[in-house]
Amino acid sequence: MTETAEAATATGPAAARAAVPQDRTRYLTASGVALWGSQIGQVAVPLTAVTVLHAGAGGTSLLKTALTLPFVILGLPVGAWLDRVRRRPVMIGADLVRAAALTSVPVAAWFGCLTMTHLMAVVVVQGVATVFFDLATQSLVKDLAPGALLARTNARLATITQAAVIAGPPLAGWAAGLLSAPTVLLVMAAGYLWSAGWLSTLTTHEHPTGDAPRRRLLHEIGEGVAFVARQPVLRTVVIAGSMVNIGIAGVMTLLPVLALTELGWSEGTLGMFLGTGGLGGLIGAVTAVRLADKLGAGRAVLLVGIAVAPLAIAIPLLGRPVPGPLAATGWALVMLKVGFDSVLMTTFRQQVTPTGLMARVNGTMRVLFTGAVALGAATAGALATAVGIRWALAASAACLACVWIPIARSPLRRMTALRTAP
Structure with a gap:
């Protein structure tokens, strides 16, 4: 071997391996900014509508719908397209x-020409861009975190997410009071520019999506849906994740009504109760990889589910006969399970999905999970009207309490090693 060849051998792969930790840090920084921006925006955008445009509940509800609808409509085609690029x-x-869309809001507000139509358009653009960003980031992580690094990277992402869920909304409210809601959106725009800057420094090469000839987009969408339908681990992830989303959506829809009207709680007390759930989710995300290494990943998901998921039944019994602090503890443990699963279930999904199908699988999952949220909220509202809030809460809690059952009946419970699909 020549001296030049030896140098290339020594520096090439070593440099590539050395780039991985740096790129993971850059990726986590960029994704973290985006995650925090999303949580802050969920408060800052409605606050802008209320404080600047004097919008009511109908207007803020439309903004929420406009933000989530792109995931249902575009999740499948965007996922298929991302497997090509x-x-x-x-x-x-x-x-x-x-960043550009958000910047237009404070500029329009400062010139006194901001309208609800303008704000709605910005929210739609935000939602569409977030579909592309989220599905792309869920696919790119597999190249940046090979092998056993995948679960640890997912754990860090989940930790960032749970921290944003806990601290993002209060931070947005505080910042809006200090700076004004439109100015908070300008800060968010700067954060997205910062995220783009970090992403531009990544050096890891993405794995090719394959040399297969391009077919019609509809056919490739069908391939992603069919793969999810026939792959037993992915089917389990879909069923368990949908049960969680249905249950949480129902609880989050009805709990404020129960707490504020029947129990006479203040908004602050309700916020503290929900905050315990965010804290539980954070603990679950932080401890997921460590516990999975000790018990085996699939066994850990099953055992944690059996141990804590049934505690969700305390929610419909809140205040009568279960006291608030005890119910809050149960809610924190249930959300610990959710944070725990968000790390390992995402890793399972990435492990069994080939690179060439990753974005399509992510798109399919996102559509199904978003649909589950909508179904959970709508069903909870209908049940509350028909049989009362507590019985409707009991139905939502049952979905959370039984989430371990599909895992117990699937091959997922036997998954131990963290392997990456080819």
Whole structure:
């Protein structure tokens, strides 16, 4: 071997391996900014509508719908398209689009020409760009975190997410009071530019999506849906995740009504109760990989589910006969399970999905999970009207309490090693 060849051998792969930790840090920084921005935006955008445009409940509800609808409509085609292209440029482009859209809001507000139509358009653009960003980032992580690093990277992402869920809304409210809601959106725009800057520094090469000839987009969408339907681990992830989303959506829809009207709680007390859930989710995300290493990943998911998921039944019994602090403890443990699963279930999904199908599988999952949220909220409202709030809460809690059953009946419970699909 020549001296030049030896140098290339020594520096090439070593440099590539050395780039992985740096790129993981950059990726987590960029994704963290986006996650925090999403949580802050869920408060800052409605506050802008209320404080600047004097919108009512109907207007803020439309804004919420406009933000989530793109995931249902675009999840499948965007997922299929992302399996044809490099994901990093898409993520950078999505950040730039979100930054430009958000910047237009404070500028219009300062000139006194902001309208509800303008704000609605910005929310729609935000939602569409977030579809592209989220599905791309869920696919890119497999290249940045090979092998056993995958679960640890997912754990860090889940920790960032839970921290944003806990602290993002209060931070948005405090910042809006200090700076004004439109100014908070300008800060968010700067954050998206920062995210794009970090993504532009990534050096890891994305794995090719394959040399298969391009077919009609509808056919490729069908391949992703069919793969999810026939893959037993993915089927279990879909069923368990949908049960969680249905249950949480129902609880979050009805609990404020129960707490504020029947129990006479203040908004602050309700916020503290829900905050215990965020804290539980954070603990679950932080401890997931460590416990999975000790028990085996699939066994850990099953045992934690059996141990804590049934505690969800305390929610419909809140105040009568279960006292608030005890119910809050149960809610924190249930959300610990949710945070725990968010790490390991995401890793399972990435492990069994080939690279060439990753974005399509992520898109299919996102559509199904978003639909489950909508179904949970709508069903809870209908049941509350028909049989009362507590019985409707009991139905939602039952979905959470039984989430371990499909896991116990699937091959997922036997998964131990963290392997990456080819």
